[in-house]
Amino acid sequence: MYQIVNKQNLNPTVTLMDIKAPYVAAKAEAGQFIILRVDADGERIPLTVAGYDRQNGTVRIIFQIVGATTEKLNHLNVGDSIHDFVGPLGTATKLDGLKKVCIVGGGVGCAIALPIAQKLHEMGCNVTSIIGFRSKDIVILEDDFRAVSDRMFLMTDDGSYGRHGNVCVPLNEMFAEGEKFDEVITIGPLIMMKFVVKATQPTGIPCTVSMNPIMVDGTGMCGGCRLTLHRDGESITKFACVDGPDFNGYEVDFDEAMSRGTTYKEFERAAHEHVCNLFKQEVK
Amino acid sequence: MPNMNPKKNPMPSQEPDVRNHNFKEVALGYTEEIALDEAARCLNCKNMPCVNGCPVNIHIPEFIAKIREMDFEGAYQVISRDSSLPAVCGRVCPQETQCESKCVRGIKGEPVGIGRLERFVADWHNAHSTTPSDIPASNGHKVAIVGSGPSGLTCAGDLARKGYKVSVFEALHTAGGVLVYGIPEFRLPKAIVQKEIDNLSALGVDVETNMVIGKTLTIDELFDMGYEAVFIGSGAGLPMFMNIPGENLKGVYSANEFLTRINLMKAYREDSDTPIMHGKHVAVVGGGNVAMDAARCARRLGAEVKIVYRRSESELPARREEVEHAKEEGIEFCLLTTPLSIKGDDKFSVCAMNCQKMELGEPDASGRRRPIPVEGSEYDIDVDCVIMALGTSPNPLIKSTTKGLEVNRKGGIIVEEATGKTSRDAVYAGGDAVTGAATVISAMGAGKTAAKAIDEYLANK
Numbered sequence: 001m002y003q004i005v006n007k008q009n010l011n012p013t014v015t016l017m018d019i020k021a022p023y024v025a026a027k028a029e030a031g032q033f034i035i036l037r038v039d040a041d042g043e044r045i046p047l048t049v050a051g052y053d054r055q056n057g058t059v060r061i062i063f064q065i066v067g068a069t070t071e072k073l074n075h076l077n078v079g080d081s082i083h084d085f086v087g088p089l090g091t092a093t094k095l096d097g098l099k100k101v102c103i104v105g106g107g108v109g110c111a112i113a114l115p116i117a118q119k120l121h122e123m124g125c126n127v128t129s130i131i132g133f134r135s136k137d138i139v140i141l142e143d144d145f146r147a148v149s150d151r152m153f154l155m156t157d158d159g160s161y162g163r164h165g166n167v168c169v170p171l172n173e174m175f176a177e178g179e180k181f182d183e184v185i186t187i188g189p190l191i192m193m194k195f196v197v198k199a200t201q202p203t204g205i206p207c208t209v210s211m212n213p214i215m216v217d218g219t220g221m222c223g224g225c226r227l228t229l230h231r232d233g234e235s236i237t238k239f240a241c242v243d244g245p246d247f248n249g250y251e252v253d254f255d256e257a258m259s260r261g262t263t264y265k266e267f268e269r270a271a272h273e274h275v276c277n278l279f280k281q282e283v284k
Numbered sequence: 285m286p287n288m289n290p291k292k293n294p295m296p297s298q299e300p301d302v303r304n305h306n307f308k309e310v311a312l313g314y315t316e317e318i319a320l321d322e323a324a325r326c327l328n329c330k331n332m333p334c335v336n337g338c339p340v341n342i343h344i345p346e347f348i349a350k351i352r353e354m355d356f357e358g359a360y361q362v363i364s365r366d367s368s369l370p371a372v373c374g375r376v377c378p379q380e381t382q383c384e385s386k387c388v389r390g391i392k393g394e395p396v397g398i399g400r401l402e403r404f405v406a407d408w409h410n411a412h413s414t415t416p417s418d419i420p421a422s423n424g425h426k427v428a429i430v431g432s433g434p435s436g437l438t439c440a441g442d443l444a445r446k447g448y449k450v451s452v453f454e455a456l457h458t459a460g461g462v463l464v465y466g467i468p469e470f471r472l473p474k475a476i477v478q479k480e481i482d483n484l485s486a487l488g489v490d491v492e493t494n495m496v497i498g499k500t501l502t503i504d505e506l507f508d509m510g511y512e513a514v515f516i517g518s519g520a521g522l523p524m525f526m527n528i529p530g531e532n533l534k535g536v537y538s539a540n541e542f543l544t545r546i547n548l549m550k551a552y553r554e555d556s557d558t559p560i561m562h563g564k565h566v567a568v569v570g571g572g573n574v575a576m577d578a579a580r581c582a583r584r585l586g587a588e589v590k591i592v593y594r595r596s597e598s599e600l601p602a603r604r605e606e607v608e609h610a611k612e613e614g615i616e617f618c619l620l621t622t623p624l625s626i627k628g629d630d631k632f633s634v635c636a637m638n639c640q641k642m643e644l645g646e647p648d649a650s651g652r653r654r655p656i657p658v659e660g661s662e663y664d665i666d667v668d669c670v671i672m673a674l675g676t677s678p679n680p681l682i683k684s685t686t687k688g689l690e691v692n693r694k695g696g697i698i699v700e701e702a703t704g705k706t707s708r709d710a711v712y713a714g715g716d717a718v719t720g721a722a723t724v725i726s727a728m729g730a731g732k733t734a735a736k737a738i739d740e741y742l743a744n745k
Binding site for chain 1: 455456457465493494495496499500501520521522523525527531532533534535537538540541544545548549550555556557558559561631632676679680681
């Protein structure tokens with residue numbers, strides 16, 4: 001069992017938790033992920049590491065409440081325990097030698113982008129952050145990003161906070177002005193990453209994306225997390241859990257990844273509704 | 285006088301039309317009466333050919349003699365001298381190619397039902413025995429086992445009985461490896477696997493779940509923690525695909541994923557949090573035991589199921605018994621057929637599979653006749669789910685984080701056959717991590733071999 005030692009609601013649907021998991025905390029690096037199960041019969045869900053404290057043996061996760069499992073997880077409080085918590089899985093984001101990087105985060109993906117921005121800042125790298133949200137009420141981690149960024153753009157789709165527009169707006173402006181980066185790293189919804197890749201492509205700047213597909217074991221056994229890379233006219237199957245989760249954005253087949261991501265949509269919607277109803281009955 | 289009936293006692297089973305709607309165990313097991321009748325068929329041969337057919341050399345005539353004496357606990361004790369998992373082996377060993385293939389009674393008739401008797405004895409023990417195992421006196425040495433599948437559990441059990449302090453590290457949340465995530469409940473009830481693991485815990489074996497060796501801890505760190513030897517039984521790795529168009533459509537599973545969702549995550553139960561697609565028309569590609577397991581699971585979830593295999597029936601690698609069970613349950617076999625592509629609808633979901641007929645040519649390197657495509661024989665079958673059961677390649681996690689651990693061209697860990705020793709001192713390996721996909725009992729044999737070698741190594745250190 002893995003105890004929750006800190007919990008904060010970052011916005012109405014996004015929650016931060018620090019989990020006591022010394023083995024995972026000792027090894028975790030930005031870009032890696034963990035798999036957890038809330039209870040003894042629960043499903044396994046992957047969550048990318050949002051931070052770690054090696055001294056206190058805790059790992060930070062930030063999750064959006066999108067289904068039954070995250071709903072159940074959000075109902076736990078400090079002092080409660082999670083049944084299973086395993087990791088760190090996948091490979092760490094490769095940051096060696098980078099001097100000037102643009103980090104583009106979208107929505108809850110910003111939680112995963114933050115430790116990368118922090119690591120780069122610690123390394124003395126020049127960090128430009130672009131973080132985007134649907135609207136003001138769901139903005140998260142603004143101060144944390146500001147603290148580690150040499151330049152920052154906060155975007156909202158509806159213009160209710162920061163600048164109006166999506167994350168590609170400032171990215172395109174910078175590219176138009178001839179701005180160069182060693183790398184663009186983007187983490188967020190698949191459709192956003194697809195457009196960030198498209199915007200970056202003409203510049204030839206390497207563009208890394210963080211994939212978060214459906215997984216079961218997370219250790220290279222089930223193959224559910226497979227995705228297609230297009231390289232030199234060939235299609236290559238890769239497994240996000242052991243080969244990723246980071247990939248060269250220019251090679252990823254986003255359309256396929258988006259369609260695979262919807263495989264269990266109907267089931268997930270029904271399961272989420274069911275769990276919400278159970279919690280409502282409990283309250284009554 | 286031995287029972288000279290040329291036929292072995294049939295296994296009482298659930299009726300096919302009943303069992304293909306539930307996940308309860310198919311084979312119900314011999315009753316005491318049947319077991320005694322079957323045990324009387326053993327001639328108690330002096331040279332015991334059956335023992336040589338068993339990868340772990342169980343003293344078969346001796347345990348059968350105990351059954352005849354109605355000393356069932358005594359029979360269990362005979363088996364457990366050599367096997368850590370009798371209730372498992374009695375169910376999933378391919379006895380027809382091992383012990384039973386050597387049985388003298390098989391020359392004129394059917395061999396003694398050794399596997400069924402083993403299962404009877406193990407189930408009797410689990411139901412009746414209350415005597416707690418004695419924890420062996422400690423010899424002060426610590427050994428780490430990576431993976432809690434059949435090879436790891438066997439190695440752990442053998443070492444614990446010799447007084448070693450054994451820790452088993454399991455990557456998943458439940459111990460048992462393929463016995464839990466791969467083999468379905470209706471062939472091997474999970475409560476039986478748990479019972480075998482509890483028996484090991486009673487011997488003092490410590491099982492730690494959620495520990496991915498190669499990630500959470502490395503092999504070198506295990507030595508730093510005071511373990512003096514390590515056995516790697518990390519099992520199968522990434523699933524293989526055919527590299528044909530459409531394999532990443534929604535509705536295409538690897539058998540590993542399909543079975544893990546159903547067996548480990550209990551997706552067949554309505555109250556499970558883990559989803560699984562309930563296809564109406566399912567094609568399973570492959571002809572091994574895993575293909576049969578996947579097909580029979582899909583059938584139980586309500587599908588019409590076809591097995592698509594490129595050679596003919598006699599080349600099917602699955603156990604005869606599994607093929608018969610699958611047929612009885614209404615699974616159709618499309619033999620001499622190979623998929624060319626999988627077709628999707630406008631929602632990227634599987635809607636058909638394009639196949640080609642094959643014919644058999646000359647034998648290839650494996651000794652089996654090579655399938656050759658029949659030109660112009662392409663046709664579509666309507667399916668909404670495809671399961672690829674084509675085998676696996678070894679898991680890269682340990683190899684990539686362990687310096688000096690040599691692997692072969694396919695990624696399997698290289699070991700000395702007689703000892704299981706790897707290219708690293710004090711590191712041993714066995715099971716699918718070495719051989720690629722094989723059987724439970726051969727993995728157990730490898731675990732046993734390594735336990736003996738580890739004991740010799742640490743005793744002489």
